[in-house]
Amino acid sequence: MKRLSPERLHDELADVDDLLIVQDLDGVCMQLVKDPLTRQMDPQYVEAAARLRGSFMVLTNGEHERRRGVNRLVERALGSKDRPGRDGLYLPGLAAGGVQFQDRFGDMSHPGVSVAEMDFLAAAPQRMESLLLERLPALLPEVDPTQLAQLAHQAVLDTEVSPTVNLNGLFGLIPNDLERQRQLQGLLEALMEQLLQEATQQGLDGSFFLHAAPNLGWDATGRERMKPSVAGDVGTTDIQFMLTGSLKEAGLLVLINRHIATRWGEAPLGKDFNVRTAPRTHQALMDLARAKIPQEKMPRLVGVGDTVTSTPAPDGQGWLRGGSDRGFLTLLKDLGQWCGQSNRVILVDSSHGEVDRPGLADETLAGISDPEDPLHLDVLMPSGPEGYIQWFIHLSERRSQRAAD
Known part of the structure; x- marks a missing residue:
C-alpha cells in the first residue's frame, strides 16, 4: 500500500463529518527529553486541539495531573493557571495507559481503581x-x-x-x-x-x-x-x-465508546465501560466491537503515535514487534477494515529529541517496521513534532472554516 502525503491526508479529513483523532503526546506534539520536567508545549497546538473539540482525544502513558502532568504544560503554554479550566483548554482523553480520564475542563476520574x-x-x-x-x-x-x-x-x-x-x-x-x-x-x-x-x-x-x-x-x-x-x-x-488493564488498545475502545455516547446519546459498550473491565487481547477487543458497536455509528479514526518497534528475532525466524503505540494503532486499522472505512495511522519521528531512537530519515524504517509488518503506516512525519504540530494546526483551521461556512 502506498503512503499518503500529509497534504493528501488533510484533503481526506477536512470534510469528514464524524472524525475522531486519537493521539499520543510525548514524541508526537513535543520533543522527547531526558527530564520530563523540561518538556514544553506549543500554545498554538493547545489552541488547535480546542478547535478540534469533539473530534480529538489523547491516549497517553503519561498523566494529566500533578507536577509532571500534561496539564502543567498546557498552563505554562498559555501563561495561565485559570484559563484552561475556565475555557475548556485542557487536552481531553485518557492518560496512564487508560485508567485516568479527564474532560477538556480538567475534571478527572480513575474508573475501576480501588x-x-x-x-x-x-x-x-x-x-x-x-x-x-x-x-x-x-x-x-x-x-x-x-x-x-x-x-x-x-x-x-x-x-x-x-x-x-x-x-x-x-x-x-x-x-x-x-x-x-x-x-x-x-x-x-x-x-x-x-x-x-x-x-x-x-x-x-x-493489580x-x-x-x-x-x-x-x-x-x-x-x-x-x-x-x-x-x-x-x-x-x-x-x-x-x-x-492491570492499562493498555492503550483497550483505551481506544473506551474513547470510541465515549465519543459515540456524546454524539448519539447512548454508549454501546455501557456507560461504565473502562480499561479495567475491558478485554485484554486484540482479538477479544475486536470481537467486543463487532458484537456491540453499530458500524454506522463508528467515527472515522486517525491514530497518531511515535513508538513502534520491529527487530529481527534472535533465531532469525521472523520479527519481534512492539512499541507502546503499536497495539492501539493496529486495533484502529482493523476496526476500519471491519467497518469498510479508511482509518489512518500517522507516525511521528521522535528521534529529534534528546533520546537516541531509530528515525525516519529514510523509508527503510529499520528498528521501526519490517517488510512483513501487518501494521501499515499511512503517513510519516520525518520532521518530528514540529512538522506534526504545523499539520495539526492547519487541519484544525480547515475544519473550523468548514464548520463556519
Whole structure:
C-alpha cells in the first residue's frame, strides 16, 4: 500500500463529518527529553486541539495531573493557571495507559481503581528511589554518592497512577558503554519485579504490571520484552509500574465508546465501560466491537503515535514487534477494515529529541517496521513534532472554516 502525503491526508479529513483523532503526546506534539520536567508545549497546538473539540482525544502513558502532568504544560503554554479550566483548554482523553480520564475542563476520574491500589501507588515512588540507591553504587562505583543520589531522585517520576523509573539521566553517564547500559536495564527490571512481589504480599496480586518503553512486544509469559541497548539505539529507557488493564488498545475502545455516547446519546459498550473491565487481547477487543458497536455509528479514526518497534528475532525466524503505540494503532486499522472505512495511522519521528531512537530519515524504517509488518503506516512525519504540530494546526483551521461556512 502506498503512503499518503500529509497534504493528501488533510484533503481526506477536512470534510469528514464524524472524525475522531486519537493521539499520543510525548514524541508526537513535543520533543522527547531526558527530564520530563523540561518538556514544553506549543500554545498554538493547545489552541488547535480546542478547535478540534469533539473530534480529538489523547491516549497517553503519561498523566494529566500533578507536577509532571500534561496539564502543567498546557498552563505554562498559555501563561495561565485559570484559563484552561475556565475555557475548556485542557487536552481531553485518557492518560496512564487508560485508567485516568479527564474532560477538556480538567475534571478527572480513575474508573475501576480501588483505594488499596491508589495507596500502594502513592508509596511506590519513594520505594523505587530507595531500591535504586541500594543497587546503583555497585554498577556505577566511579560516581560520587551525592551525584548518584541526585540522579536516583531525578530518575523516579512520581506520577499518581503510573510511577516510573526513567534511565535517561543515568545512561548519560555511560553513553558509549553498551554492556553497562544493558546491566542498568537489567537492574531496573529486577527492581520493578521486586515491587510487583511486594504488591502481591500486600494482597494486590494481579493489580499491576510493568510497561517497558520502548519494548519488543510480549513474551510467552505475557510480559513485555525489554529492548536491549545497541549502538545508535539506547533501547528501553523507562519502566512504568501500571495498573492491570492499562493498555492503550483497550483505551481506544473506551474513547470510541465515549465519543459515540456524546454524539448519539447512548454508549454501546455501557456507560461504565473502562480499561479495567475491558478485554485484554486484540482479538477479544475486536470481537467486543463487532458484537456491540453499530458500524454506522463508528467515527472515522486517525491514530497518531511515535513508538513502534520491529527487530529481527534472535533465531532469525521472523520479527519481534512492539512499541507502546503499536497495539492501539493496529486495533484502529482493523476496526476500519471491519467497518469498510479508511482509518489512518500517522507516525511521528521522535528521534529529534534528546533520546537516541531509530528515525525516519529514510523509508527503510529499520528498528521501526519490517517488510512483513501487518501494521501499515499511512503517513510519516520525518520532521518530528514540529512538522506534526504545523499539520495539526492547519487541519484544525480547515475544519473550523468548514464548520463556519
